[in-house]
Every structure is written in structure tokens, then in C-alpha cells.
Amino acid sequence: MSLGENFPTRRLVMLLDIHLNLASSATQRSLSHLHHIFIDVETFVDADECVDFITDLDDNDGCTMVVSGSLGEYIVPLIHLLPHIKAIYMLDSSEEQWKNEDYRKIRGVYSDIQSLCNRLCSPSHHRWQEPLSFSTFPPVWVSSSSDHQAEKQEAMFMYAQLLRDILLEMNENRDETKREMLEECRQLYSDNEAQLRHIADFEREYTAERAVWWFTKDTFLYRILNQALRTQDIIILYKLRLFIKDLYFQLKSLHDEATTTTYTVFRGQVMPVLFQIDVDSRQSIMNTFADIHHLSAMGEEDEVLxxxxxxxxxxSVEQSADGVWHVCLRLCTDEDKQLAQLREHMRKQIWHPRERLRLGKLALEMGEFTKAQILYKAMLDDAKFIHNDSLLCALLHSDLGAIYGHCGQYADCLREYERAITLNEQHHPSNRLAVASIRCNRSAIFSLLEEYDRALIECQHAIAIEQSTGQARPLRLATYDEQMGEIMIAKGKVSEALTCYERAQTVRLEHMSGNHPDLASLYNKMASAYAVQERLSDAYAWCKRALTIQLDCLPPGHIALSETYALLGNIAYGQSQYDEARRQQESALALQERNLSANHVLTAHTHVSLAMTLLALGEYKVAAEHTTRALAVFRTIFPSEHQEIQLTQELLNMIQREQ
Known part of the structure; x- marks a missing residue:
């Protein structure tokens, strides 16, 4: 799979009046320069075709517009509010015509195409337009009654730091890593001759001492790396790891040698926003930065990186009289203590002597299952990486099985688990604890497939192995208790399930931070048990505790949140709060459809729950649609006589009778 396939396009769309003279050599030279800046340049003379093209673009596919003549009066009102339109430039138009209009995305009005192209092609223009992405936490004026609340930070920072550390710790052959990076860059810019020349220059001239210069040069590297950092794209960042390391360590060297201790820097934005950042290097122990103006390719600018x-x-955030937002920031000198504690636990949890495997484990923890699958398959296919290490191979197959399980690919999941067990038993019979863990994971898959007798056998087998070694691991025993609790609920033994969960909670609180996502998962299991007992207030309380942890300590949009939203929806349904039930269930479904395969059993269950809520609200047509989708999924997973299929079919029949 090409890692460039999912990379957002830098696109310029031009809607030009047919009467505009494009034939002159000067105009043609100007237009050709645009192909050096933008990956795609689309030109239209028909406004309707242009609108159709723009509205079909993905919201994440950023686009700059050039509109000429009277066409602007027609198209600007139609496209101005589209999220992927980042900037609009007017050509051969009256500046007065747009001055009083509330079209903030219009960046300028130009009388001729040459001056417009010069503006678009200027390096400073593109650096100004690069969007910034900030995750935010409470500002200093928030109530300071809690030290934790005053310094609370987003979990995404924690995962970004873990990712950065893994990339910096990688110690690989520079030539091979450089070749791998450039192959990907060439594939991404395969249709852009100008950028391909820059890539050739980089291949020929690059040294670690020139990292800052290359980053500040407005070429392929600056664009790819900035985009990958904004989206925390693990795959792209891994491909760029050589350059990331060089850039970081050159920056750190400059930081350590710096004599200036305080800075106030400004950053403009394509929107009318100006960021002011105050920095004191004497207090900043968490961040690396430096004045790079003497090393920058943008020699005319003072820059701090x-x-x-x-x-x-x-x-503070204030709006000036001219409509520009002024955002004052300060580089942090403190750290969220609870998040720091969780980060250290996560660091230990994903640690392995092989850095690539650490990266794969981090992707799995972040819920990036597609990217994790790519990383693990690449490791298994890499003979140099495996190097006849059957123990490593068994671990890779086990983790890949877990990834398949999260993706709803249950046959692939069980196959990988079986391969891992076989490798351990044949080549490492003493590694029985690993086999115990895999058998518990298999038990969880059998539970999802509602094969509870098989799930019970696997879980009991795992517990027996763990206890027989004399090296029982407390957290693994807690996992076995949680799995046994799920089986007990399925068998109608809810009190026994709660005993298992309470035992697991005691162990987890002794051995991990109170904000660990595994505790949130346990709290959801406890909520489910209380819901079965119709103790809905208790179920709601445990579910909210789970949600608080997840919102604090998981990346935005993590699939684990869908389980909590689905539970909250089911609890609200049980309390006849159908509008709230619908809201929560739709939130769960949105996350599942974004992160899971279309035939995932959890998605099907959410369709059923939502259908029941819609039935209660009298929305029979939509209820029938969700039930039909659930039924289609269940038929791909279960045999035709399975109870899940029969019950869902009965629900569909009932809805259809009501229509």
C-alpha cells in the first residue's frame, strides 16, 4: 500500500472567464509556476462544472480558489462557507465590489494574472497559509481550586510525546532509511516535476547539518512533514524518521547553545488570526526550540522553530477593531501530573527492544488499527527484522491477531492467535505466560461471537496456565477476571460477574494510574452488569466514570468511546429517555463506522439498539433501515439459525407491521 494514497492534496482550483487572455507567453509562464507550488491545478471556464467539482471534494482536502470577472458574483456565495475552501483570490474584479461583503476568505483582488501568480508563488505566502493545529486545555483564568485542573492537558499531547520519543530512539542504517523516505516522497509527487527535482537535490546534497535549512525551504519536505504532524499520521512520520531525528537534534543543539533566554514570537494564519507566543528558555524544560534565522532557507525572516x-x-483571546483575532500563548513549563503518570505506564506497556514494534504497539493503543495493521504486516514481511527470531514472530502474530479482532476480522484474528500459540509451543515451550495471554484473547473473541462455552474453556485454560507457572502477573489475572465476568453475564450469573469485576478493580487500582483507559473499559463492564440487573442509576454512574477517563486519556475519536456512548444510550433507553438514547447511540455509531469495518458485530448491535429507540420514537422507516443493516451483518458472522439473526428478523417484522 502506498503511504501517499491517504495524503491530502494541495489543490488550486481556477475558474477563469473565457474572455480572459491566457495565450500570452508571460501569462503562460505565470501559470506554469503554479504547478511548482500546488500538487493539483484544476482550471474551469464553466461555473456549474466548477461548483460540482468543488462540492465533491472531501472536507479534509484543502483548496485555494482563484475566480475571475463576473463569475465571482455567482460562485463565491455558493462556496464561501465550504470547510475545504481555505482562501479565495479575485482576478480582474473590482476591489470595491468585495470590500463591504462579509467574505472573510477573500485574501486579495488582483487586476492581472501575472501579479496574482507572483503572489501565490511567493514562499512567504505559502508559509503564512500553512494551517496550525492546536489542542487546547483550560486557560489560566479557569478556577484554580484544583491543581490538576489548572494544569490539565489533552491526552493527544501524551501520545505525540510517546510517538516522538520512539522515532528519536530508532537507530537504523541512514542510507536505507533515507532511500525509504525518498521512495515515498517520489510516489507522492510523481506528477510534479518541480518537486521531483527538489527530491533529487535532497538525495544528492542532504546532510544532517542542513536539516533546518531543508525544513524551512518551501518544498515537498516542509509540506509533507507539517501535514503529518498536524494529523499525527504515524505511518508518514515513520517514513520521515531520519529527517525528524536530524531536525530535532539540530534544534536541540541550537537550544542548548542559545544565549538569549526570552522571546516573543508571532505567527500569522490564513484566517484573520495572529498568534503571539511568549517563551522563556530558562523555565522551559519540556520543549525544545531555537532561533533559526541564520540557518533558514528564508533568510529574510527572523524565525523561532x-x-x-x-x-x-x-x-487570552481578543478581537481587534479590524476584525483580527489576537491569541496570546505561553510555552508550557509545567505538566499534567496524572497524564505524566499515565504516559510512564504506557511507555512501559508498549516497551520492546525493537523500536518498530514499539511504534506498532503505540498505534494499537491509539486505536489506529489500519495503520497498526500496515506496520505489523511490514514487520512480518521483513526478513531482516525477523532474523529467524521465532519468539519475536510469535509476538507479532499475537498482536496482529488483536488488531484483526478490533477490526472485526474474526477468522483472521483466530488464525493469527493459533500461529502465535504454535510458534511458542514448538520453539519456546517455557514461554507459557504468553500462551496464557493469547488464550484469554481468544476467549474474548469467542464471547463476541457468542460462543460462550468455548470462551469459558479458553479463559479457564489461561487461568490454569498462569497459576501453574508460579509467576502469576496481577494485571493479567485482572484481565482474566474481566473476561470471566463477561462470560458469567452471558450465562445469567450477574452477581458472580460483579465479584470478578470488583476483584479486577482492586488489582488495577493497585498497579496502574487511576486514569488508565483499561480502568475505563472495566467500569463499562461493571455498568453493563448493573444494567442487566436494572440498576440503571448505578450503571449510569459507572459509565460516566468510564467516559471521564476516556475523554481525558484517549485520542479524540478513539473507538473505545463508542462502547461508552452505546452503553449510555442503552441506559437512557431503559429510562425511557428516547431522545437522549438516540443521541448517544448515533454518537457510538458514527465512531464505529469511522473506525471499524462495515461488518463488525459491535456496529450491528448498535444498529439494533438505535432501531429500538427509533421504534419507540415512532420513526419506523429509519428504524427499519438500521435493523436491515444489522441483519445483513449478523448473517455474515453467525449461522442462519443463530438466535441473533432470529431476534433481529423478528424486530424487523414488528417495525414493518407498524409502518
């Missing part, structure tokens, strides 16, 4: 993972605190 911050390393990836830098954290800022918002001090």
Missing part, C-alpha cells in the same frame, strides 16, 4: 510535541497555554 519549536520541536514536535511543544505545548502552549492560552493566556
Amino acid at each position: 519549536f520541536s514536535m510535541g511543544a505545548i502552549f497555554r492560552i493566556l
Whole structure:
């Protein structure tokens, strides 16, 4: 799979009046320069075709517009509010015509195409237009009654720091890593001759001492790396790991040698926003930054560069009389203590001597299952990486099985688990604890497939192996208790399930931070048990505790949140709060459809729950649609006589009778 396939396009769309003279050599030279800046340049003379093209673009596919003549009066009102339109430039138009209009995305009005192209092609213009992405936490004026609340930070910072550290710790052959990076860059820019020449220059001239210069040069590297950092794209960042390391360590060297201790820097934005950042290097122990003006390719600019993972605190946000927002930030000097504790636990949890495997485990923890699958398959296919290490191979197959399980690919999941067990038993019979863990994971898959007798056998087998070694691991025993609790609920033994969960809770609170996502998962299981007992207030309380942890300590949009939303929806349904039930169930479904395969059993269950809620609300047509989708999924997973299929079919029949 090409890692460039999912990379957002830098696109320029031009709607030009047919009467505009494009034939002159000067105009043609100007237009050709645009192909050096933008990956795609689309030109239209028909406004309707242009609108159709723009509205079909993905919201994440950023686009700059050039509109000429009277066509602007027609198209600008139609496209101005589209999220992927980042900037609009007017050509051969009256500046007065747009001055009083509330079209903030219009960046300028130009009388001729040459001056417009010069503006679009200027390096400073593109650096100004690069969007910034900030995750925010409470500003200093928030109530300071809690020290934790005053310094609370987003979990995404923690994962960004873990990712950065893994990339910096990688110690590989520079030539091979450089070749791998450039192959990907060439594939991404395969249709852009100008950028391909820059890539050739980089291949020929690059040294670690020139990292800052290459980053500040407005070429392929600056664009790819900035985009990958904004989206925390693990795959792209891994491909760029050589350059990331060089850039970080050059920046750190400059930071350590710096004599200036305080800075106030400004950053403009394509929107009318100006960021002011106050920095004191004497207090900043968490972030690396430096004045790079003497090394920058943008020699005419004073620049301060911050390393990836830098954290800022918002001090104030004000709008000036001319409509520009002024955002004051300060580089953080403190750290969320609970998140720091969780980060260290996560670091130990994903640690392995092989850095690539650490990266794969981090992707799995972040819920990036597609990217994790790519990383693990690449490791298994890499003979140099495996190097006849059957123990490593068994671990890779086990983790890949877990990834398949999260993706709803249950046959592939069980196959990988079987391969891992076979490798351990044949080549490492003493590694029985690993086999115990895999058998518990298999038990969880059988539970999802509602094969509870098989799930019970696997879980009991795992417990027996763990206890027989004399090296029982407390957290693994807690996992076995949780799995046994799920089986007990399925068998109608809810009190026994709660005993298992309470035992697991005691162990987890002794051995991990109170904000660990595994505790949230346990609290959801406890909520489910209380819901079965119709103790809905208790179920709601445990579910909210789970949600608080997840919102604090998981990346935005993590699939684990869908389980909590689905539970909250089912609890609200049980309390006849159908509008709230619908809201929560739709939130769960949105996350599942974004992160899971279309035939995932959890998605099907959410369709059923939502259908029941819609039935209660009298929305029979939509209820029938969700039930039909659930039924289609269940038929791909279960045999035709399975109870899940029969019950869902009965629900569909009932809805259809009501229509």
C-alpha cells in the first residue's frame, strides 16, 4: 500500500472567464509556476462544472480558489462557507465590489494574472497559509481550586510525546532509511516535476547539518512533514524518521547553545488570526526550540522553530477593531501530573527492544488499527527484522491477531492467535505466560461471537496456565477476571460477574494510574452488569466514570468511546429517555463506522439498539433501515439459525407491521 494514497492534496482550483487572455507567453509562464507550488491545478471556464467539482471534494482536502470577472458574483456565495475552501483570490474584479461583503476568505483582488501568480508563488505566502493545529486545555483564568485542573492537558499531547520519543530512539542504517523516505516522497509527487527535482537535490546534497535549512525551504519536505504532524499520521512520520531525528537534534543543539533566554514570537494564519507566543528558555524544560534565522532557507525572516510535541497555554483571546483575532500563548513549563503518570505506564506497556514494534504497539493503543495493521504486516514481511527470531514472530502474530479482532476480522484474528500459540509451543515451550495471554484473547473473541462455552474453556485454560507457572502477573489475572465476568453475564450469573469485576478493580487500582483507559473499559463492564440487573442509576454512574477517563486519556475519536456512548444510550433507553438514547447511540455509531469495518458485530448491535429507540420514537422507516443493516451483518458472522439473526428478523417484522 502506498503511504501517499491517504495524503491530502494541495489543490488550486481556477475558474477563469473565457474572455480572459491566457495565450500570452508571460501569462503562460505565470501559470506554469503554479504547478511548482500546488500538487493539483484544476482550471474551469464553466461555473456549474466548477461548483460540482468543488462540492465533491472531501472536507479534509484543502483548496485555494482563484475566480475571475463576473463569475465571482455567482460562485463565491455558493462556496464561501465550504470547510475545504481555505482562501479565495479575485482576478480582474473590482476591489470595491468585495470590500463591504462579509467574505472573510477573500485574501486579495488582483487586476492581472501575472501579479496574482507572483503572489501565490511567493514562499512567504505559502508559509503564512500553512494551517496550525492546536489542542487546547483550560486557560489560566479557569478556577484554580484544583491543581490538576489548572494544569490539565489533552491526552493527544501524551501520545505525540510517546510517538516522538520512539522515532528519536530508532537507530537504523541512514542510507536505507533515507532511500525509504525518498521512495515515498517520489510516489507522492510523481506528477510534479518541480518537486521531483527538489527530491533529487535532497538525495544528492542532504546532510544532517542542513536539516533546518531543508525544513524551512518551501518544498515537498516542509509540506509533507507539517501535514503529518498536524494529523499525527504515524505511518508518514515513520517514513520521515531520519529527517525528524536530524531536525530535532539540530534544534536541540541550537537550544542548548542559545544565549538569549526570552522571546516573543508571532505567527500569522490564513484566517484573520495572529498568534503571539511568549517563551522563556530558562523555565522551559519540556520543549525544545531555537532561533533559526541564520540557518533558514528564508533568510529574510527572523524565525523561532519549536520541536514536535511543544505545548502552549492560552493566556487570552481578543478581537481587534479590524476584525483580527489576537491569541496570546505561553510555552508550557509545567505538566499534567496524572497524564505524566499515565504516559510512564504506557511507555512501559508498549516497551520492546525493537523500536518498530514499539511504534506498532503505540498505534494499537491509539486505536489506529489500519495503520497498526500496515506496520505489523511490514514487520512480518521483513526478513531482516525477523532474523529467524521465532519468539519475536510469535509476538507479532499475537498482536496482529488483536488488531484483526478490533477490526472485526474474526477468522483472521483466530488464525493469527493459533500461529502465535504454535510458534511458542514448538520453539519456546517455557514461554507459557504468553500462551496464557493469547488464550484469554481468544476467549474474548469467542464471547463476541457468542460462543460462550468455548470462551469459558479458553479463559479457564489461561487461568490454569498462569497459576501453574508460579509467576502469576496481577494485571493479567485482572484481565482474566474481566473476561470471566463477561462470560458469567452471558450465562445469567450477574452477581458472580460483579465479584470478578470488583476483584479486577482492586488489582488495577493497585498497579496502574487511576486514569488508565483499561480502568475505563472495566467500569463499562461493571455498568453493563448493573444494567442487566436494572440498576440503571448505578450503571449510569459507572459509565460516566468510564467516559471521564476516556475523554481525558484517549485520542479524540478513539473507538473505545463508542462502547461508552452505546452503553449510555442503552441506559437512557431503559429510562425511557428516547431522545437522549438516540443521541448517544448515533454518537457510538458514527465512531464505529469511522473506525471499524462495515461488518463488525459491535456496529450491528448498535444498529439494533438505535432501531429500538427509533421504534419507540415512532420513526419506523429509519428504524427499519438500521435493523436491515444489522441483519445483513449478523448473517455474515453467525449461522442462519443463530438466535441473533432470529431476534433481529423478528424486530424487523414488528417495525414493518407498524409502518
